[in-house]
Every structure is written in C-alpha cells, then in structure tokens.
Amino acid sequence: MKTLKFKTNINCGGCVSKVTPLLNKQDGVESWEVDTVNPDKILTIKSDGATEEDVKATLQKLGFKAEAVD
Structure with missing residues (x-):
C-alpha cells in the first residue's frame, strides 16, 4: 500500500x-x-492502485486543486 499526499x-x-x-x-x-x-x-x-493523476483528475471534476507533496 502506498501513501499519497496532496496540498x-x-x-x-x-x-x-x-x-x-x-x-x-x-x-x-x-x-x-x-x-x-x-x-x-x-x-x-x-x-491500493490509485495514482496521483487519478486523484488529481477526480478532484478537478469537482473544481478542487491538488498538488502532490512528499
């Protein structure tokens, strides 16, 4: 399992x-x-398989911004 973090x-x-x-x-x-x-x-x-791009695209559909952070 991977942890993704976004601003x-x-x-x-x-x-x-x-x-x-x-x-x-x-x-x-x-x-x-x-x-x-x-x-x-x-x-x-x-x-468990979702990528940074997947998450960003989902949030953008709703008008939210996401920027990956370490």
Whole structure:
C-alpha cells in the first residue's frame, strides 16, 4: 500500500462532504482524510492502485486543486 499526499483547497466540512462520494468510489483508494486545520489542507490517501493523476483528475471534476507533496 502506498501513501499519497496532496496540498489541496479542500478547506471545510462542506468541501469534504462534496469529495467524499467520489473518493470513496475511486478504484484503488483504500482510505483517505483531509487535514483542514493544516494551512496546506493536506489530503492523505492510502492507495491500493490509485495514482496521483487519478486523484488529481477526480478532484478537478469537482473544481478542487491538488498538488502532490512528499
């Protein structure tokens, strides 16, 4: 299992509820969470096959940005 981290603009509970259905259904995503307290709004994904590009594309469909971080 691989951990992917992204700096995002998912900054509130409403935003989290908007992305929840798509991230929960995304192939290769085991689990995920967003740290909305962190200034960079870090999205952490436990990936079982999902790539950075998959996650970025999913978030972009909803109007959110994601930038991979180490």
